[in-house]
Amino acid sequence: MPSADSEIKSSWADQVEQDEDDLPPPSECIEGDTKVVTEYKVNDEGKKVKVVRYYKIEHRKVSKTVAKRKTWKKFGEARNDPPGPNPTNTVVSEEIFMQFLSNKEEERQTDDDPLNKLKGQKIVKCRICKDDHWTTQCPFKDKLGALPDLLKDDTNPAATATTAAATPSTSQVEDKMKAGKYVPPSMREGANRRGESMVSSRNRDDAATIRVTNLSEDVRDSDLQDLFRPFGNIARIYLAKDKVTGHSKGFAFINFLRREDAARAIAGVNGFGYDNLILNVEWAKPSGTS
DNA sequence: GATGAGCGG
Numbered sequence: 001m002p003s004a005d006s007e008i009k010s011s012w013a014d015q016v017e018q019d020e021d022d023l024p025p026p027s028e029c030i031e032g033d034t035k036v037v038t039e040y041k042v043n044d045e046g047k048k049v050k051v052v053r054y055y056k057i058e059h060r061k062v063s064k065t066v067a068k069r070k071t072w073k074k075f076g077e078a079r080n081d082p083p084g085p086n087p088t089n090t091v092v093s094e095e096i097f098m099q100f101l102s103n104k105e106e107e108r109q110t111d112d113d114p115l116n117k118l119k120g121q122k123i124v125k126c127r128i129c130k131d132d133h134w135t136t137q138c139p140f141k142d143k144l145g146a147l148p149d150l151l152k153d154d155t156n157p158a159a160t161a162t163t164a165a166a167t168p169s170t171s172q173v174e175d176k177m178k179a180g181k182y183v184p185p186s187m188r189e190g191a192n193r194r195g196e197s198m199v200s201s202r203n204r205d206d207a208a209t210i211r212v213t214n215l216s217e218d219v220r221d222s223d224l225q226d227l228f229r230p231f232g233n234i235a236r237i238y239l240a241k242d243k244v245t246g247h248s249k250g251f252a253f254i255n256f257l258r259r260e261d262a263a264r265a266i267a268g269v270n271g272f273g274y275d276n277l278i279l280n281v282e283w284a285k286p287s288g289t290s
Numbered sequence: 291g292a293t294g295a296g297c298g299g
Contacts, residue, residue, distance in 0.1 A: 285293055
């Protein structure tokens, strides 16, 4: 840490001028794990002052190229400068951490940098089954009421013993998870890859959902009811509207109870003229897929 | 022309 903040702020143009009255040249030396940089300058009151800065040396590994670059000879105006950064033309700012996506050299030194721990990790980890989805999306979210106990287990190992003893069924689950024996359905053989549960987002199954586009602006939910009810029971209708204005966005999702009904609705209504527009009806894809 | 909103960690 520089011990004299105010000195740094003056521009180096000033400093260069000041250096012209015969001030001793800056110097630096290493004391233990501290680098001591000494320089002399004229302060605001016109007095010569000695500024000593102490830098804690971090033994951070640098890439080969950076290390090599440090051995280069100085050139140009700085030809005769002592080794290390010259405080009259170099400002040491705060450390900047960079994250490299692929750098073989970085990969080898993963131990000391805390950032590296985050790197290869899954973005989210379910608190219930430890899989890489949000806890709220976990297939077991409502199946086992063990969530509170599992949370306790995370933070307070001592509490586990008591809760486990009190509720044997819970403890079995915990034991299995700790032993790593438990295999969530998404990981079992024959499971569909990726962590999604059987019900896609928010208890909606798009297997029997159709999307209707090219709806006129003034079509309402009830109109869609009337239009699609003949094909079968409808679980849900969503007419996309602008959240603020409430205007229809011109498309809707019709969620049938039975997929066959949805299929017939597509066959029956796709291309159907409605409100002087030709409707387009097709299978809905789960939201978020572009 | 357009694939819903929402909960975070």
